[in-house]
Amino acid sequence: MKAAVMEAFGAPLKIDTHWPDPECGPRDAVIELEACGICRSDYTIWNGGMEWVGVVPTLPCVMGHEYCGTVVEVGREVHGFQRGDRVVAPFCQGCGTCEFCRSGHQNVCASLQLPSMHFSGGYAGLTKVANADVNLVPLPESIPSEAAAGLGCRFMTAYHGIVDQAAVRPGEWVAVFACGGVGLAAVNIASALGAHVIAVSRSDEKLALARKLGASHTVTAGPDAPAEVVEITGGGAHVSVDALGAAETALPALFSLRTRGRHLRLGVSNKKDQGQISIPVDLIAFRELSLIGSFGMQAARYPEMLRMVESGKLAPREMVGDTVRLEQAGDVLASMTGYETVAMSVITTF
Ligand SMILES: [Zn+2]
Numbered sequence: 001m002k003a004a005v006m007e008a009f010g011a012p013l014k015i016d017t018h019w020p021d022p023e024c025g026p027r028d029a030v031i032e033l034e035a036c037g038i039c040r041s042d043y044t045i046w047n048g049g050m051e052w053v054g055v056v057p058t059l060p061c062v063m064g065h066e067y068c069g070t071v072v073e074v075g076r077e078v079h080g081f082q083r084g085d086r087v088v089a090p091f092c093q094g095c096g097t098c099e100f101c102r103s104g105h106q107n108v109c110a111s112l113q114l115p116s117m118h119f120s121g122g123y124a125g126l127t128k129v130a131n132a133d134v135n136l137v138p139l140p141e142s143i144p145s146e147a148a149a150g151l152g153c154r155f156m157t158a159y160h161g162i163v164d165q166a167a168v169r170p171g172e173w174v175a176v177f178a179c180g181g182v183g184l185a186a187v188n189i190a191s192a193l194g195a196h197v198i199a200v201s202r203s204d205e206k207l208a209l210a211r212k213l214g215a216s217h218t219v220t221a222g223p224d225a226p227a228e229v230v231e232i233t234g235g236g237a238h239v240s241v242d243a244l245g246a247a248e249t250a251l252p253a254l255f256s257l258r259t260r261g262r263h264l265r266l267g268v269s270n271k272k273d274q275g276q277i278s279i280p281v282d283l284i285a286f287r288e289l290s291l292i293g294s295f296g297m298q299a300a301r302y303p304e305m306l307r308m309v310e311s312g313k314l315a316p317r318e319m320v321g322d323t324v325r326l327e328q329a330g331d332v333l334a335s336m337t338g339y340e341t342v343a344m345s346v347i348t349t350f
């Protein structure tokens with residue numbers, strides 16, 4: 001099959017028309033790609049991965065983990081899906097049998113399967129989904145493929161974080177720090193739930209998009225941002241979201257909280273922080289703040305989110321900047337160096 005292959009970290013991706021097709025194990029499905037988003041996590045992997053949590057792929061590899069497509073092959077032990085089904089899948093694919101999968105938390109499976117780490121991802125004509133009965137989700141025809149691409153990573157990550165982990169309630173103040181893909185999705189989802197959302201970003205363009213997606217207030221990132229959030233909310237946000245994962249967003253997000261507020265970590269750390277950030281622990285104790293982690297989302301939680309997309313309450317299509325050909329994926333990654341990209345690029349021609 002045709003694939004955009006990473007042969008060396010940081011090097012241009014190489015188009016290989018003879019990359020091996022995915023092997024379909026007895027419990028797997030092979031998907032023909034309709035669309036695949038280009039995620040900041042791919043950029044991080046392209047830059048050498050996240051060795052501090054063991055996420056470094058073996059090269060050469062094919063990235064791409066937020067995609068949708070059509071099933072073209074299923075293993076003999078797959079019962080719930082067949083050839084021709086239009087599907088989406090989470091990037092974090094569970095085994096279905098470990099302690100965490102059996103309690104419904106397949107997104108934090110003890111033996112997670114991740115595209116680009118464990119098998120070829122979606123920067124290709126085909127990819128596979130491990131343990132298809134556990135991880136595939138039927139995709140309604142009414143949701144266009146560019147919109148569905150982001151449902152495999154940024155959008156579902158934000159949904160799980162806002163709805164399941166931080167349990168945002170109507171009327172609460174939610175401050176979202178950083179308005180990349182996952183941040184904008186968090187803005188959209190929290191507003192759809194009836195929360196009052198403040199978006200914080202350095203970029204006026206991203207703040208304008210955040211308003212379009214439901215933010216009632218916007219604040220320019222900088223040293224005064226926490227004080228502005230505290231003032232707007234009359235005492236601090238009930239929930240603050242770090243949608244970037246760096247110290248520059250985590251700390252102001254913590255300082256923006258109201259007493260007993262919840263801090264949600266949606267972003268992944270970077271090379272500079274290496275997964276370690278100093279945080280104000282006494283403030284956390286004295287004001288009874290909560291720190292909440294969130295990772296991906298399990299397939300079983302998708303139908304509720306898809307219904308909200310179908311009804312128009314959630315607007316993942318608004319977050320798509322441009323659609324590109326597979327050959328352009330490497331250039332898009334290279335353009336992500338300065339966090340200047342607004343909205344996401346989606347590969348729609350393979
Ligand atoms: Zn498992």
Ligand SMILES: [Zn+2]
Nearest residue numbers: 039041153154
């Ligand atoms: Zn991603």
